[in-house]
Amino acid sequence: MDFKVGIIGCGSIAKLRHAPEYKANPFVKEIIFYDRNIERAENLATIFGGRVAETVDELLLDPSIQIISDCSSNENHHIFSTKALLNGKHVLCEKPISLTMEHANEIVEAQRKTGNKLMIDHNQRFTRAHQKAKEMIASKEFGNVLTFRTTFGHQGPEQWGVNKTRSTWFFKKDRSGLGVAGDLGIHKIDLLHYLLDDEVEQVSAFQGALDKVDENGKPIEVCDNIVCILKTKQGRLGTASFSWTYYGEEDNSTTLYCEKGIIKIYNSPENQIEVITKEGERINYKLESIQTNDNQTNTGVIDAFIDCVRLDKEPLVSGSDALSSLKVVLGIMEAAEHNCVIRI
Numbered sequence: 001m002d003f004k005v006g007i008i009g010c011g012s013i014a015k016l017r018h019a020p021e022y023k024a025n026p027f028v029k030e031i032i033f034y035d036r037n038i039e040r041a042e043n044l045a046t047i048f049g050g051r052v053a054e055t056v057d058e059l060l061l062d063p064s065i066q067i068i069s070d071c072s073s074n075e076n077h078h079i080f081s082t083k084a085l086l087n088g089k090h091v092l093c094e095k096p097i098s099l100t101m102e103h104a105n106e107i108v109e110a111q112r113k114t115g116n117k118l119m120i121d122h123n124q125r126f127t128r129a130h131q132k133a134k135e136m137i138a139s140k141e142f143g144n145v146l147t148f149r150t151t152f153g154h155q156g157p158e159q160w161g162v163n164k165t166r167s168t169w170f171f172k173k174d175r176s177g178l179g180v181a182g183d184l185g186i187h188k189i190d191l192l193h194y195l196l197d198d199e200v201e202q203v204s205a206f207q208g209a210l211d212k213v214d215e216n217g218k219p220i221e222v223c224d225n226i227v228c229i230l231k232t233k234q235g236r237l238g239t240a241s242f243s244w245t246y247y248g249e250e251d252n253s254t255t256l257y258c259e260k261g262i263i264k265i266y267n268s269p270e271n272q273i274e275v276i277t278k279e280g281e282r283i284n285y286k287l288e289s290i291q292t293n294d295n296q297t298n299t300g301v302i303d304a305f306i307d308c309v310r311l312d313k314e315p316l317v318s319g320s321d322a323l324s325s326l327k328v329v330l331g332i333m334e335a336a337e338h339n340c341v342i343r344i
């Protein structure tokens with residue numbers, strides 16, 4: 001079976017991950033690019049082959065296109081992804097699924113109504129080290145996970161997005177919505193849910209725009225840092241820090257403190273997992289490195305999504321998984337805003 005794929009939004013994530021991974025997939029025969037900035041669509045069509053659509057409806061109403069990647073900025077996902085699902089497309093939607101539960105529910109409802117596939121690009125689930133860590137935790141090799149700490153930070157989206165200036169939409173409240181919490185934080189909340197097979201139930205947090213300024217030199221409207229305390233349904237306690245001001249090097253690490261040892265993930269560039277047992281033994285796993293903004297490798301997300309469509313499989317990240325993570329991130333924002341503990 002060969003697929004025609006439409007990509008909406010031809011910025012950085014489309015250029016660095018979706019388009020190359022669709023191009024490399026043997027079941028994709030054509031990619032059609034759409035962006036309201038047509039030059040961006042033309043640029044990707046030149047690099048990856050394929051054609052350009054001049055309107056979004058040209059993609060959404062074309063019955064020969066089976067799959068849509070929604071790579072638009074956050075405030076549009078509920079519009080494009082919902083319409084695509086209702087028009088019979090299978091949709092891979094970028095994270096965060098939306099900025100509000102109401103909008104996120106529109107997408108998930110459209111999926112339920114149509115039965116088409118919907119996956120949200122919480123790509124942390126797909127990395128080899130995270131997959132291996134999930135196996136270790138599920139097997140209880142090192143006992144139950146008692147506490148954890150996780151972080152995700154880099155030097156900021158004005159170095160990443162297609163608009164590499166301080167006027168980037170990532171810094172605007174109405175478009176990015178949740179700042180670094182919705183950009184990087186939601187990845188790790190989803191990862192914790194996945195690794196622990198548990199859900200964050202109570203949160204507390206502090207946030208701030210500590211360093212980033214907009215095009216007018218004013219502090220940005222959304223947080224560039226947020227530090228959280230989390231409690232899960234099963235009673236696990238942990239901390240999480242998300243930052244757009246880790247200048248010098250990305251940090252994408254998670255440490256799980258278990259009854260019989262410690263599992264460190266992406267703490268060292270040499271060993272993607274390091275285990276230190278209660279007895280002091282060290283076990284290192286060399287798996288592939290995680291993608292960084294400077295080092296893009298195949299995430300496996302597109303191949304997995306094509307397989308879901310082709311083989312009628314359930315996506316590894318469902319709409320309801322994305323709703324759970326968004327709910328936690330919205331709770332974190334509320335906790336930070338009101339200086340309180342929020343029960344999700």
Ligand SMILES: NC(=O)c1ccc[n+]([C@@H]2O[C@H](COP(=O)([O-])OP(=O)(O)OC[C@H]3O[C@@H](n4cnc5c(N)ncnc54)[C@H](O)[C@@H]3O)[C@@H](O)[C@H]2O)c1
Nearest residue numbers: 009010011012013035036071072073074094095121161162
């Ligand atoms: N999964 C990940 O690891 C990951 C990483 C980065 C970004 N993202 C997500 O991907 C999405 C896009 O981010 P990006 O980094 O590519 O941003 P970007 O600014 O580089 O690109 C966004 C593109 O969408 C286009 N666009 C925006 N609104 C549009 C509209 N209404 N109609 C048509 N085109 C429109 C813009 O013109 C731009 O070309 C965001 O939701 C972001 O959170 C996910």
